[in-house]
Amino acid sequence: MKEQNQPDYANWVPRKLLAVLGIAGGFLAFLFLLSFLLTDSGGVIILRILLAAAAVFVLLSWGYMAHARFLLSYEGGGVQGKILDNLLQYLDWDGNGKLLDIGCGSGALTIKAARKYPQAQVVGMDYWGAMWDYAQSQCEANARLEGVAGRTAFRKGDAAQLDFPDGHFDAAVSNFVFHEVQTQPDKLALIRESLRVLKPGAPFAFQDVFYSKRTYPDLMVMLTTLSKEVADLNFIDTRHNDFVPKFLKTPLIVGQMGLICGKK
Ligand SMILES: C[S@@+](CC[C@H](N)C(=O)[O-])C[C@H]1O[C@@H](n2cnc3c(N)ncnc32)[C@H](O)[C@@H]1O
Structure with a gap:
């Protein structure tokens, strides 16, 4: 295990939460792009809109949490x-x-x-x-x-x-x-x-x-x-x-x- 040589107080927005939001947002965006391989129909367009909305929501949440983490951190906003x-x-x-x-x-x-x-x-x-x-x-x-x-x-x-x-x-x-x-x-x-x-x-x-x-x-x-x-x-x-x-x-x-x- 690497020895710590600086205090590490971590963050109230845990790294794991950011990772989960980032992966979920990326995955939803990927599914949205994949949906263009499907032949257009009413159902596919609704699916695309839902995937786009979900990806935007999750990625915005990620952005909010990432900036909050920076403001909270000892190295950032303190x-x-x-x-x-x-x-x-x-x-x-x-x-x-x-x-x-x-x-x-x-x-x-x-x-x-x-x-x-x-x-x-x-x-x-x-x-x-x-x-x-x-x-x-x-x-x-x-x-x-x-x-x-x-x-x-x-x-x-x-x-x-x-x-x-x-x-x-x-x-x-x-x-x-x-x-x-x-x-x-x-x-x-x-x-x-x-x-x-x-x-x-x-x-x-x-x-x-x-x-x-x-x-x-x-x-x-x-x-x-x-x-x-x-x-x-x-x-x-x-x-x-x-x-x-x-x-x-x-x-x-x-x-x-x-x-x-x-x-x-
Ligand atoms: C938001 S963190 C706050 C940590 C710290 N008090 C601070 O201000 O930086 C919540 C803490 O509560 C702890 N916690 C949650 N449930 C607990 C329990 N049943 N007994 C003791 N600690 C607990 C978690 O492990 C975590 O460290």
């Missing part, structure tokens, strides 16, 4: 990093003790937290599913390259059943993870599980697609319920941050972002 920096601003923590990053992906937020809080021990957990360009070894290499390997640890696990005792952590963060967790469709239960591993009074900041009606059909009810279970709860609308270009503010990328923060 938006991913700015969104994570912004999230940490909502964590009201003195940096003493242990912080958990739930669904840490490539370790980007875990490592940012470790750099922001030089006294802290920071744990990143993830199940590192096949659809993402993320891995535990990549997190460890990133932490080493960023000089925080001694204060970070990465653990494989399921956010729906965290492998830590009650009250184990002094702070917790999570970014764009809860909607991805297939093992727990009840998002209130998932947030409660995240809070379970925190000490009473410990701060948290969780960002997700809270404005997605599909994932959070009863956001206000959920927030009201949660507010009775923790010492302090705030909801922040993070959809309109001015460091995020309009191009990315669609439901496909970051147009449904919200953040809950407070103290357990």
Whole structure:
């Protein structure tokens, strides 16, 4: 395996998604061209129109996602990093003790937290599913390259059943993870599980697609319920941050972002 010598935080638009869209678009365009080998008839013309429309739609989606990937990337627009920096601003923590990053992906937020809080021990957990360009070894290499390997640890696990005792952590963060967790469709239960591993009074900041009606059909009810279970709860609308270009503010990328923060 090639040794990593630069941090690699990958991208929220995975390479695999672009590959699938590119191949599907190319294949539809190929079928469209092949259709000219058929003798013209009403049915063939309708087929041609459908193939052309499908190819254009898929190739435009590919173009949108490819540009979104560039804007998000650390080498391009840098938006991913700015969104994570912004999230940490909502964590009201003195940096003493242990912080958990739930669904840490490539370790980007875990490592940012470790750099922001030089006294802290920071744990990143993830199940590192096949659809993402993320891995535990990549997190460890990133932490080493960023000089925080001694204060970070990465653990494989399921956010729906965290492998830590009650009250184990002094702070917790999570970014764009809860909607991805297939093992727990009840998002209130998932947030409660995240809070379970925190000490009473410990701060948290969780960002997700809270404005997605599909994932959070009863956001206000959920927030009201949660507010009775923790010492302090705030909801922040993070959809309109001015460091995020309009191009990315669609439901496909970051147009449904919200953040809950407070103290357990
Ligand atoms: C959009 S990525 C966000 C990664 C990272 N938090 C970031 O902001 O860069 C979603 C992450 O959720 C993780 N994930 C999905 N289901 C999970 C589960 N059941 N337990 C832990 N992590 C999970 C994925 O592996 C992926 O790393």
